[in-house]
Amino acid sequence: MWQPLRRALYRFYAGRLHAQLRDMAMPRHVAMVMDGNRRWARQMGFDDPRIGHRYGAEHLDEVLGWCAEAGIRHVTVFLASADNMRKRDPDEVDHLMQMIETVVAQRLSRQTSLWQLHLAGRLEVLPDSTRHALKLAQEETRSRNAEFHLTVAIGYDGREEIVSAVRCLLEEEARSGATLDDVAQRLSADAIAAYLYTGGQPDPDLVIRTSGERRMSGFLLWQAAYSELHFCDVYWPGFRKIDFMRALRSYASRQRRFGA
Template identity: 40%
Template sequence: MAEGEILDMAATSLGVPAAPRHVALIMDGNGRWAAARGLPRFEGHRRGVEALRRAVRAAIDLEISYLTVYSFSAENWSRPREEVQSLLGLLHRFIRNDLAELHANNVRVRVIGARDDLAPEIADLLKEAEQVTEANTGLTLVVAFNYGARQEIAAAARALAQMVAEGRLSPQEIDADAISAQLDTADIPDPDVIIRTSGEQRLSNFLLWQAAYAEFVFLPILWPDFDRAAMVAALEEYAHRERRFGRVEAPRSAKTAS
């Protein structure tokens, strides 16, 4: 039986959507993967890029609309300079080597995160990826780069405060929708499920506002070992969740009887 059929069957039996519209990934464990094998951390990051390619291809095959990946956090700049340079080099190679394939597969690339202080070559690279793929209508690959959720929310608060100061907005008009409209993800639906590898069970400053009603799936494997089977397993677990969004649902037996 195909993976998509398994997801559809699990979902149908529970009355939940067959597949999530938006999947977010916290790609954790590259360093530990390398250390466990006596390899340099860079090799773990390199293998992590290979896992990212597998995740994108799986998302395309499973007809997921949005895939958000936490590629580089605002806090990652505090890592050793050599490691930061290695990560930036991998980003450069990923876009240079994979952009053509992404474009050919109708993938649209979006980048979220602060860009004001990025080196011009990095900012230009991210802009190029967006511009080349902006008309594509398939999977939207959202790359969270130099991203921090607290920083994102603070920036939204500053923007709203500026609007109030200029008389374009009253304090009474500031609600959840107003805040959401000022976030990097204003035109992107909130994630249905957030998957984190490595066994850690925290968000690490990732999509804090957007994750209000997301389901969480924590996998014990390290990110370089993530593959299609791991993606399918996580989505099968998601398919067995009941998403009530604060509401009280009727007992399943009653729903079945009706």
């Protein structure tokens, strides 16, 4: 009795949210911290919380569909930090990497996928098979005339990214014969940004983090300097379309100041 009523109320509320968003400004680029996979699995009663990683990886496909429907052409997702790779239980890391290989990389490689894949992070810290699967998917999607761009942050640390960008800039300048004083005189935020993992892409307008955590965890520290932040209490596999639309509504209702 209650389930049909709940579904009807959900559809009504989703329709209302969709109508509210119709004339609102949408973000060009949304970044998401996909947090809470294991906690969701425990909440759902699974004996092995690692199964949450599979549900989380599969859910990404659905969320990308919502982004495409909303006309959001740039999405960045945080799959695993450099600290995750170093500090978590090796069996859990192996399980997560398998999900990335068999779900994320394979689905993005399909000809029906709308998304061109970009990678951000220290790929050398990944297992060989995961690194190969992601690079293959990146190569296969590169030839597409894609309007939608997905950046996967994996083996990622925002501080390491900035250090790497500065190092690459200095090395390039040194190869051209510039002195350190020359570099110091010309150094600018735009010059550093060009060497970030995300160089050439727009900064995120909106960052969404699921699971109720209210912190960035080193995610896009440079790029998200002026982003609007939205923290959602649901775990990633349970992140519903109405949760996504609420985040978009919250974004559209804010007056962006860009540091002013």
